[in-house]
Amino acid sequence: MPRDYFEAWISKMHALNTLQESDIAAIRKLPTRSVEITSGTTIISEGQLVSECCILLEGFACRSKLNREGGRQIVSFHMAGDMLDIQHLLFDKADHNVEAISAATVVFFPMADLRKIVDDNSGIAKALWRDCLVDASIFREWVLNVGRRDAKSRVAHMLCEFAARREAAGLGSPERFDLPMTQEQIGDATGLTAVHVNRMLRQLEEEGVFERNGRNVRISDWAQMKRVAEFDDGYLHLAA
Amino acid sequence: MPRDYFEAWISKMHALNTLQESDIAAIRKLPTRSVEITSGTTIISEGQLVSECCILLEGFACRSKLNREGGRQIVSFHMAGDMLDIQHLLFDKADHNVEAISAATVVFFPMADLRKIVDDNSGIAKALWRDCLVDASIFREWVLNVGRRDAKSRVAHMLCEFAARREAAGLGSPERFDLPMTQEQIGDATGLTAVHVNRMLRQLEEEGVFERNGRNVRISDWAQMKRVAEFDDGYLHLAA
DNA sequence: CGTCAAATTGACAAGGCTCAAGTGCCGTGG
DNA sequence: CCACGGCACTTGAGCCTTGTCAATTTGACG
Numbered sequence: 001m002p003r004d005y006f007e008a009w010i011s012k013m014h015a016l017n018t019l020q021e022s023d024i025a026a027i028r029k030l031p032t033r034s035v036e037i038t039s040g041t042t043i044i045s046e047g048q049l050v051s052e053c054c055i056l057l058e059g060f061a062c063r064s065k066l067n068r069e070g071g072r073q074i075v076s077f078h079m080a081g082d083m084l085d086i087q088h089l090l091f092d093k094a095d096h097n098v099e100a101i102s103a104a105t106v107v108f109f110p111m112a113d114l115r116k117i118v119d120d121n122s123g124i125a126k127a128l129w130r131d132c133l134v135d136a137s138i139f140r141e142w143v144l145n146v147g148r149r150d151a152k153s154r155v156a157h158m159l160c161e162f163a164a165r166r167e168a169a170g171l172g173s174p175e176r177f178d179l180p181m182t183q184e185q186i187g188d189a190t191g192l193t194a195v196h197v198n199r200m201l202r203q204l205e206e207e208g209v210f211e212r213n214g215r216n217v218r219i220s221d222w223a224q225m226k227r228v229a230e231f232d233d234g235y236l237h238l239a240a
Numbered sequence: 241m242p243r244d245y246f247e248a249w250i251s252k253m254h255a256l257n258t259l260q261e262s263d264i265a266a267i268r269k270l271p272t273r274s275v276e277i278t279s280g281t282t283i284i285s286e287g288q289l290v291s292e293c294c295i296l297l298e299g300f301a302c303r304s305k306l307n308r309e310g311g312r313q314i315v316s317f318h319m320a321g322d323m324l325d326i327q328h329l330l331f332d333k334a335d336h337n338v339e340a341i342s343a344a345t346v347v348f349f350p351m352a353d354l355r356k357i358v359d360d361n362s363g364i365a366k367a368l369w370r371d372c373l374v375d376a377s378i379f380r381e382w383v384l385n386v387g388r389r390d391a392k393s394r395v396a397h398m399l400c401e402f403a404a405r406r407e408a409a410g411l412g413s414p415e416r417f418d419l420p421m422t423q424e425q426i427g428d429a430t431g432l433t434a435v436h437v438n439r440m441l442r443q444l445e446e447e448g449v450f451e452r453n454g455r456n457v458r459i460s461d462w463a464q465m466k467r468v469a470e471f472d473d474g475y476l477h478l479a480a
Numbered sequence: 481c482g483t484c485a486a487a488t489t490g491a492c493a494a495g496g497c498t499c500a501a502g503t504g505c506c507g508t509g510g
Numbered sequence: 511c512c513a514c515g516g517c518a519c520t521t522g523a524g525c526c527t528t529g530t531c532a533a534t535t536t537g538a539c540g
Binding site: 481482483484485486487488489490491492493494495496497498499500501502503504505506507508509510 | 512517521522524531534536539540
């Protein structure tokens, strides 16, 4: 597999903290194992001991936790360039699950090698640390989203965030795109049932905020969408 | 103010990653400003440019975000030894509010000094990084709590987490303690109203899970409390 | 003793869930 | 090429958990 596969990740880190040539060279030397997986494949399971680091190169994934009754809460969505288990740089046990929600390409390499790179390249350490902080900021926004917004706002907010992050990752315009997730997954991310997500999507559509064609989405009134969602992209810390 | 005030923070960092004498010495040399504040005092406001770092030495605080209708979501509680704005090591603008929920003592020092210490002392950098990761793990659990648990479980979970973290911070037994927060604040943390929090507390009390005397709490049936809460302290990563 | 915030309780409303039935789409195999 | 099966999506009806509103009570403190 050609090493350009790393581009998405390197470019994401570079946006978090300007990398030196030496930083990039060190990353390119990592011994990697690239894998193509199908939608639904579990990448990391809660409780698992993790010794490899995993980067998502193509496709989409989510992280989730379960409650006792089998209820599932998705805590984040991920796309090209995202590191799926940065926390295992310092923890050895996974505290949540990670799974692909579309066909995807992921690359693995030994966590020990990344630890060494982080020790030797402060630019990379800083980029990764900042990535953790952005992650945490997004989680805080999600707590607010599920805790204190009504159903329509929650769904709209999820759409806005997905569109904004997609764009930031260089995956194209935020005004028209394909959603990789099912309505059930949107429900699991927003603390709603699939049925109610469906009703909220229809309502947003009837109000002329956006149009749907299957999973393809066109946001016709971005200003209104953001208003309904109470979306302000500050918490994504896109401009480092 | 005597420097032993730092003890709570140093001991927390030490638990996250064993510190060297030199690490500790560097911290003790920080030029500090210690302040006593009353309950309700805002420490950091959303949008504010932050140039100082703030550690909570005594008392309790919370971080919160607001939605447009004035709804408030508390995203975390903090206690002695917690760093209230570790994210400002790498971001200059606050994306949420921090306020005291009891009388408290906080210490400030220039973020620039901490940045320098972090650059020179990898042990401290690692401890702080791990602290960020624990934070993120707790946020994920809160997303699950607010998104996929019913009211009684949410409240019970908040109580369990508070008790466990209190104990880990060396503030005493998890079986009997005083709650610093009002029922309204518990509601803001769990995505419920104060009225419903009150009902849930009464219900837990009637079921014999715990006893109350004002804000003083005694957990009479810890096993049952954990069961109701679906509480498993793994996500707190107490044993680094 | 007066004041004020917090806690408590009841009656009622509503947002979102559950259950159930049906539709549409797409890949697979005959 | 068409029939079939399965999954995602839709939609309706009724229920239930939680919110809203409002009135008291309690407790801390000056």
